[in-house]
Amino acid sequence: MTLLNHVLSLTALLLLLSFMLFSHNSHAAIETFDFDNAQQEQTFHDLTKILRCPKCQNQNISDSNAELAKDLRDKTYELVMQGKSEDEVVDYMVARYGNFVRYDPPMTPATIFLWLGPLLFIIFGLLVLFRQIKKQPAKETNLDDQEQQKLQQLLKQHAKDKKS
């Protein structure tokens, strides 16, 4: 009887704990923003996905629970509600936090290799390939008359074998 009581109270405790845990989580996730129209909402959601949180470096500001990410979401919301376009909001953030906040880095002297690197690699590869091909003499001309005859014979033989 006491054992049953123990099990029951333990179960109750676990239930309570898990409930607390879940309610806490869901509480943290809820954050409501009201928009005037669907366009604004879309802009806001796009922006929070393309802006990177400077504090928690591998998350965008919509994913992150950091205090700073929340501030940036609030600021983004405020700017969107003021009627700012997506580019204007990105410019606002870049002016303060640098290009680091963009997940889509612009082409600058420091990042030019991201674009040109693969291209250079392909060109280099093609050059090597062409040079290699040019170096190889055509294989067919290597056979002298006698070898050529032998080859023809072999081919004929092979054709016959296939028919029969």
Added chain:
Amino acid sequence: MLNKRRVFTLLIPFIIFVIGAVFLATPLLKGSDPSKLESALIGQPVPEFTLQDIYDKDKQHDASIFKGQKMLLNVWATWCPTCYAEHTYLNKLSKQGLYIVGMNYKDDRQKAIRWLNDLHDPYKISLFDKSGMLGMDLGVYGAPETFFIDSKGIIQYRHVGDLNEKVWNNKLLAIYEGMQ
């Protein structure tokens, strides 16, 4: 001759590997921290703002306080353990005659005043940025951060993390001395 060229050609991938290894290893060995970002405001004046003094609600400060002499702007908060760690060193710098402005960032006024009373106040002026408004304009992404501002009010450098003897002598002193 041909053999030599062939050896060289075969060495190309190895050379590329060595260049790549040096490129990737340099920042690692130098101990640079990728979480420390360079400020986007270097070479720009301190943004315009109006903030209350931490001790006196009726006293307002604006960006003009950053003109006239070179100084440090230290961003701190009572919720930040590293700020506690660097506070002693800030007091030391202040005693050496450095002009330091403090910006209390997203904090509680009473706690902040108690902190300054208990630990000694190294700041010539203390700004109270409850909402983090100036913090956002300065691109602050944590605390502590310290901005180096020249006599014209132009931001010359930002240090992320605590100020201590080692980092000051190895790096920051030269930057401070180099400012007008």
